[in-house]
Amino acid sequence: MSLTVRITGLEVPEPVRNQLGADDVAARLVGKDATLWGPEAESEASVRLGWLDLPATSRELVSRLADLRAELAGEGLDRVVLCGMGGSSLAPEVICRTAGVPLVVLDTTDPGQVAAAMTDLDRTVVVVSSKSGGTVETDSQRRAFVTAFAEAGLDEKEIGRRFVVVTDPGSPLSETAAEMGAREVFLADPAVGGRYSALSAFGLVPSALAGAEVGSLLEEAEDLAAGLAEPGNAALELGVAMGAAFRAGRDKLALADGSEIAGFGDWAEQLIAESTGKQGRGILPVVVESVDAPGASGPDVLLAALGADAPGPGPALTVSGPLGAQFLGWEYATAVAGRILGINPFDQPNVTESKENTRRILSDGLPDEQPLATIGAIEVRCSGGVLDGVDLSSHDGVALALDALVAAVPPRGYLAVMAYLDRERDASAADLRAALAGRTERAVTFGWAPRFLHSTGQYHKGGPQVGAFLQLTGVAAGDLPVPDQPFTFGTLQAAQAAGDRQALADRDRPLLHLHLTDRAAGLGQLLAVLG
Numbered sequence: 092m093s094l095t096v097r098i099t100g101l102e103v104p105e106p107v108r109n110q111l112g113a114d115d116v117a118a119r120l121v122g123k124d125a126t127l128w129g130p131e132a133e134s135e136a137s138v139r140l141g142w143l144d145l146p147a148t149s150r151e152l153v154s155r156l157a158d159l160r161a162e163l164a165g166e167g168l169d170r171v172v173l174c175g176m177g178g179s180s181l182a183p184e185v186i187c188r189t190a191g192v193p194l195v196v197l198d199t200t201d202p203g204q205v206a207a208a209m210t211d212l213d214r215t216v217v218v219v220s221s222k223s224g225g226t227v228e229t230d231s232q233r234r235a236f237v238t239a240f241a242e243a244g245l246d247e248k249e250i251g252r253r254f255v256v257v258t259d260p261g262s263p264l265s266e267t268a269a270e271m272g273a274r275e276v277f278l279a280d281p282a283v284g285g286r287y288s289a290l291s292a293f294g295l296v297p298s299a300l301a302g303a304e305v306g307s308l309l310e311e312a313e314d315l316a317a318g319l320a321e322p323g324n325a326a327l328e329l330g331v332a333m334g335a336a337f338r339a340g341r342d343k344l345a346l347a348d349g350s351e352i353a354g355f356g357d358w359a360e361q362l363i364a365e366s367t368g369k370q371g372r373g374i375l376p377v378v379v380e381s382v383d384a385p386g387a388s389g390p391d392v393l394l395a396a397l398g399a400d401a402p403g404p405g406p407a408l409t410v411s412g413p414l415g416a417q418f419l420g421w422e423y424a425t426a427v428a429g430r431i432l433g434i435n436p437f438d439q440p441n442v443t444e445s446k447e448n449t450r451r452i453l454s455d456g457l458p459d460e461q462p463l464a465t466i467g468a469i470e471v472r473c474s475g476g477v478l479d480g481v482d483l484s485s486h487d488g489v490a491l492a493l494d495a496l497v498a499a500v501p502p503r504g505y506l507a508v509m510a511y512l513d514r515e516r517d518a519s520a521a522d523l524r525a526a527l528a529g530r531t532e533r534a535v536t537f538g539w540a541p542r543f544l545h546s547t548g549q550y551h552k553g554g555p556q557v558g559a560f561l562q563l564t565g566v567a568a569g570d571l572p573v574p575d576q577p578f579t580f581g582t583l584q585a586a587q588a589a590g591d592r593q594a595l596a597d598r599d600r601p602l603l604h605l606h607l608t609d610r611a612a613g614l615g616q617l618l619a620v621l622g
C-alpha cells in the first residue's frame with residue numbers, strides 16, 4: 092500500500108484544487124521546477140529539490156550500510172549514539188522507534204543527558220550528523236565523545252574508528268572527519284535541506300547502523316514517487332488540504348500517531364513549522380498524544396491522524412501508509428502547501444537569530460536576571476509584562492503565573508512550552524502540554540529544548556506573532572565541559588535559553604520563565620498545580 096489521504100469535514104475549495112491542476116503543479120514539482128514558489132524563492136528552491144530523487148539515489152547506501160553494520164558488529168560495537176539536531180536526528184528517531192531498534196539520539200546540550208549518553212563506551216560507535224557541519228550542539232557533543240573515548244584509554248586512531256560522519260561535501264565537519272580519521276564519512280546531496288533529508292544518508296545511516304531495515308523505506312517511497320506527477324495524487328491532496336485549511340482559518344495542524352509509526356509528529360513538526368512559519372504566516376504543527384487529546388480539535392485546528400480514524404465529524408485527515416511513503420508524501424505536501432500559502436518552503440530566515448544571540452551571550456556572559464519570586468523549587472521570571480499585577484507572594488503564585496500566561500495567549504494564538512531539560516530524566520515535563528491544553532481553548536505545543544530551536548523555533552520568530560511562551564530551565568546536577576571550548580554544556584544550554592528569550596522579548600512576546608532549582612520537585616509542583 093502506498094499513501095491514502097482521507098479528508099472529512101473539510102471543504103476543499105475547487106478553485107484551489109483546480110488551480111493546482113491548471114498550473115500542472117504535480118508534474119512540475121516532480122520535474123523540480125524551481126519557479127513554483129515565485130521569483131524570490133527560485134534560487135533557493137533550485138538547490139533544495141534533491142529530496143525528490145532520494146528513493147533512487149539513496150539506494151546505493153543500503154549495501155554499504157549493511158557492510159558497515161557487519162564490520163561494527165564484528166568489533167562488538169553494537170551501541171549507536173547519534174549526535175545531530177533537527178533534520179539531522181529527527182528522522183532516525185522515528186525510523187528506529189518504529190522499527191523497535193535501539194538508537195541513542197543525542198540532540199541536546201543538557202549536561203545530564205549528555206553525560207548519561209557517555210556509558211558503555213566499549214560497545215559504542217558515534218554517528219555525527221550535520222549538513223552544515225557548523226551546528227554548535229553537534230560539534231560540542233562530538234568533542235565530548237572524543238575526550239570520553241580518550242579517557243577510556245583509546246588512542247587517537249582507535250578514537251577515529253569510533254566515529255561515522257554524515258555531512259555535506261566541503262563542510263567544516265567533513266574536514267574534521269578527515270583530521271580525526273573517522274571510520275567512514277557519508278557525503279550527502281547538498282541539494283537536500285535538513286528537514287527534507289529523511290530518506291538521505293541523514294535518515295538512513297544512523298538507522299541502518301542501529302539495525303533498522305532501510306531498504307524497505309526506499310521501496311515504500313519509490314512506490315509513492317511513481318505517482319507523484321499525477322494530478323490529484325494522495326500527497327497532492329494532503330498539501331491541498333493543509334493549504335485549504337490554512338485559508339479557512341485552520342492554521343494549526345494537530346498531529347496524532349495512530350498507527351505503528353512512532354513519534355512521526357516530532358519529525359513532521361520540523362518539516363511543517365520550519366517550512367511554512369515565515370513572513371508572518373504559517374501552519375503550526377501541534378503534536379498531540381492521541382486523536383482525542385486536548386487540542387486535537389478546535390476552531391482553528393485541523394487534525395491529521397496517522398493511520399487512525401479521527402473521532403467525530405472532523406475536520407480531519409487520516410493519512411495512512413508505510414513510513415517511507417509518509418516521509419516522501421509529507422515532504423511533497425509541505426512543498427505544495429508552501430505554494431498555496433505563498434511562502435518559500437525551503438529557507439529558514441529566522442533560525443540564525445537565536446544562534447547569534449547565543450553566540451553573543453556566550454562571549455558577553457549570561458544575563459543576571461533576579462527572579463520576581465521563588466516559590467518552592469521554582470524561580471519565577473517573565474518578560475512582555477505577562478505578570479503585571481499578579482501577586483506572586485501567595486502560595487499559589489505559580490498557579491496565578493500560569494493562569495496569567497494562559498490569559499496572555501491572543502485570539503487564534505498559541506502557547507508554546509519549551510523545556511531546556513533532560514528528556515529522559517525529566518520526561519514528565521512533556522505532560523505539561525496536555526495539562527495546559529486542558530485549561531485553554533488555544534493551541535498548546537511542547538518542545539524539548541534546544542532541539543525545538545531547529546524546528547518550531549523558526550515559526551515562533553517568523554510566523555504570526557500570536558505566541559505566548561513558557562520556558563522551563565533547571566539546575567543541572569553536574570555540569571560537563573565542552574573540550575577546547577570556553578563554555579560548558581550547562582552554560583551553552585543557559586545561553587541558548589537566554590538567546591531565545593531575547594529573540595522573543597524583541598518581539599514583545601509574553602514569556603514566563605520558570606527556573607527549577609530542583610527539577611523533580613519543580614516539575615512535581617507544576618503538575619500538581621495543573622492538576
Ligand SMILES: O=P(O)(O)OC[C@H]1O[C@](O)(CO)[C@@H](O)[C@@H]1O
Pocket residue numbers: 176177178179220221222223224225226229285286365439442544545546
Ligand atoms: O544538519 P545541520 O546543518 O547541523 O542543521 C541542523 C538543523 O538546524 C537547522 O539548520 C535550523 O537550525 C535545520 O534546518 C537543520 O535541520
